[in-house]
Amino acid sequence: MALLESSIDIPIQQNYRSIILEKGTKRKYIHKSKTDEKPNTISEQDNQQTNQQRYDQRISELRNQYGGTDKEQDDRYYLIYRLEKNREDNLFQEIMQPLVDLYRQEQDNNTLIERVNDAIINSVNYTKIGQQESNNKASDLKVKKQQITCGLIDLSLMNEDNLCVIDFDINKKLPIEEIDKIRQSIIDNMLLSNVGLVKTAHGGLHAYCNRNYYLLSSNRNIKVITRDNFDIDIFAQMSRYKIDNGKETNELVQNSIVAPYTTIIETKNNVRQILKYESINDWDNASHLASLRQILDQWNVDIEMSYQDYVQQQQDRKYEVQIDNDGNIDKMNDELASACVDGLRDLDVHNYP
Template identity: 55%
Template structure:
């Protein structure tokens, strides 16, 4: 066994820990406290990530098991436990907010195609992504550029929640928005430039995320109003408009109403501060 493999996961990644700022993957390195990519006066450290780029060794990888959200909580728990039972004892495990698994293990220097390998396996119950540090710089037209690839994953022994915003129960279920908050979110989704391809949520609004948020609203009339408002009150790019039906279908499979609050926070901030944030605070204090 190599020396690095005899260490705990925390020991192996201790110099690669990144503080999450304002619940995004925009963070700051723990060692120097220097902020990157966010206004320091608005900074709020809320959790931790591992930046795989900063690790001294590159044998550690993270396998992300995304259990399908259409399963009941009992089915998700059973699927997750069956996966755990099939794993060797020397891997690190983290239960995700949605009931899936992050598995920290060695890749035994197997050469992966890229840093982020999405849906390498698709089953009837779950999808598998694999994250590792294979390349440091982006490749364009077959040439290595000077642009560093951000490669961050959730750190072990941490959790992702927020004081005012997405509420996740201990069993991994996403709490539903009440009608007042859901209606307020729908009313705020206006005058937005909506794109087809999902970028970071703080960069632009994607049609898929809009649908994911709207399909997470349980009140059918409020949901229908929100869907009707997409084209009525917003500007869709040509590609977004062409792929409207596909985005709607995909969004229905991954409903999460709290995406809407994120969209409003980044892209209609005045409305978020004046309307949404007070409602979030009221709901939180009522718990």
């Protein structure tokens, strides 16, 4: 009997296999009845209904608001229109927002070097000129013969659009001691501690932070703040692909920032100078970065576009037109468009010495 309790043996015979069934502890199975599922279903329905009620209440409150300037009234009517038109989409986004926030949180756990690793382009021969691999073997062989002197971070190659870089361009004509003093003052007084910092080739500063849905007017916002001793630019990924004939193409809008540890050489007064981009505060391992909004708020600066203007800008960008309040269309003529394209044809990287 002891043998039977521990196993069951089937003798080996022709056309049979030997099977041993080990006796083990019995598993307990809990059958979930349909009544057990009802509370969760009801709870989800209640939450969804509550979201809808809050949404409709917001529209109702806007409808019951009176007064204000003509522009304020127009903005209010437009907001009501957008809320009603996009009701289902907005409610869906509200439900999905916790998942989006969770994704952002997991993304923010990554270090800076992990976030930009796949977006680094090699720079060669001590310049800021980036070289990407291509399908042309002859071209790739030529690139390999050139000396790689670190790289550029192309924000358009990242698998996210949350990283943002604030560029403090300090006046290069100032004495080095004065430049160092201004840079340290910026770090101490204008920035939060949880930013990634890079000292630029001429003593300026790159501060890496998170955009966190802050609506900027373009990828490269030049001189958003101007002072006697420095200017401030802000770079982010707002538009990823180029537009051609009103349609989005597969061609990326190049949006490059010089990476830390990059070395460049420039000649000034017949003297060659070796300049470096240096990490200041363990840039590679920086994570959980401050938001752009936090930083700008402490400066009492607001450069964010309204959502209405942002939507209009995207429409203008696709259709290459500007529509004024009187319904007139101001389209860029071919001559001006060609001049703009020619002027930008050889554009490389901002902050070129």
